[in-house]
Amino acid sequence: MKIVILDGYTANPGDLSWEALKNIGELTVYDRTSSEETVQRAKDADVVLTNKVCLWRQDIELLPKLRYIGVLATGYNVVDLEAAREYGVIVTNVPAYSTESVAQMVFAHLLTVTNRTEHYAIKTRTISEGGKTKPNGMGEWTTCPDFCYWDTPLTELADKTFGIVGLGNIGRRVADIALAFGMKVVAYTSKKAEQLPTGIGKRSMDELLKESDVVSLHCPLTTGTRHLINQQTLKLMKSTAILLNTGRGPLVNDFDVACALNENRLRAFCADVLTEEPPRADNPLLSCENAFFTPHIAWATKEARTRLVNVAINNVKAFVKGNPINVVC
Numbered sequence: 001m002k003i004v005i006l007d008g009y010t011a012n013p014g015d016l017s018w019e020a021l022k023n024i025g026e027l028t029v030y031d032r033t034s035s036e037e038t039v040q041r042a043k044d045a046d047v048v049l050t051n052k053v054c055l056w057r058q059d060i061e062l063l064p065k066l067r068y069i070g071v072l073a074t075g076y077n078v079v080d081l082e083a084a085r086e087y088g089v090i091v092t093n094v095p096a097y098s099t100e101s102v103a104q105m106v107f108a109h110l111l112t113v114t115n116r117t118e119h120y121a122i123k124t125r126t127i128s129e130g131g132k133t134k135p136n137g138m139g140e141w142t143t144c145p146d147f148c149y150w151d152t153p154l155t156e157l158a159d160k161t162f163g164i165v166g167l168g169n170i171g172r173r174v175a176d177i178a179l180a181f182g183m184k185v186v187a188y189t190s191k192k193a194e195q196l197p198t199g200i201g202k203r204s205m206d207e208l209l210k211e212s213d214v215v216s217l218h219c220p221l222t223t224g225t226r227h228l229i230n231q232q233t234l235k236l237m238k239s240t241a242i243l244l245n246t247g248r249g250p251l252v253n254d255f256d257v258a259c260a261l262n263e264n265r266l267r268a269f270c271a272d273v274l275t276e277e278p279p280r281a282d283n284p285l286l287s288c289e290n291a292f293f294t295p296h297i298a299w300a301t302k303e304a305r306t307r308l309v310n311v312a313i314n315n316v317k318a319f320v321k322g323n324p325i326n327v328v329c
Contacts, residue, residue, distance in 0.1 A: 002026045049069075050069065055078065067088070090327060103173040104301075114155040161184045161186060171216075209237050217246070244269075272296055
């Protein structure tokens with residue numbers, strides 16, 4: 001059996017091991033694979049693992065030996081499932097491996113806005129002169145006439161309303177943390193109100209946007225949720241609201257969110273994902289003062305990646321034994 005990993009670097013840049021797969025078959029690991037290289041590299045493979053390299057119908061049709069595709073992620077929109085079914089290819093994913101890490105990143109972003117810890121860490125080491133920032137020992141704090149120094153609003157989360165769009169594994173964990181901060185939690189979800197955990201109120205999308213001081217997106221990307229946050233829905237939100245996106249980039253319309261920020265109709269936008277990744281230099285959000293980004297790393301803690309690799313390997317083992325698990329197709 002031949003096993004090919006098309007883009008193994010992001011999941012495992014060298015601090016984890018694929019060794020267990022070598023006990024199953026002949027393993028070839030590529031750090032990255034372009035769309036033009038996909039078929040050539042996978043042409044003799046029985047098993048292909050992919051994170052972000054797409055396997056569309058035109059690829060699957062040219063891979064006669066292919067019997068299994070393991071997606072190294074929870075989302076599996078990188079595979080043409082209809083074509084996989086037609087050609088008898090099993091497709092699996094890795095569910096829920098990043099729940100804790102993504103939930104942690106949500107609040108890292110939120111605290112970036114409410115407490116500005118990064119801003120003050122820099123300020124205490126630099127001083128502004130003539131509009132330019134220069135290193136100067138302990139910086140602005142050393143020149144302050146008071147025992148404390150701040151130049152931005154600081155916000156307490158307790159009693160604020162946290163709105164969650166999508167109440168799956170990550171949304172539920174985010175709700176737990178928000179409740180621990182003493183926040184009121186409301187959710188837009190397909191679940192019935194009586195099915196929601198204690199402390200979470202069910203709301204319509206419009207109600208959630210109007211009520212919330214913080215809105216966090218955790219729904220899947222579908223035709224119905226693409227640009228869920230747009231010019232019209234932004235009008236429903238408080239001008240003091242903070243918008244968080246650790247779900248999928250296209251859940252928001254970049255231009256519309258940028259306009260809302262620039263016109264002070266939205267306090268801040270925080271994201272770990274953008275519509276195009278890596279982003280284009282002319283993405284309007286990148287020049288907004290109150291937009292804060294991390295480069296799609298919420299999933300990438302070593303702990304989460306270890307779970308990802310272990311589950312992916314176990315998925316392959318189960319397939320080889322004839323009892324595939326985590327099957328999406």
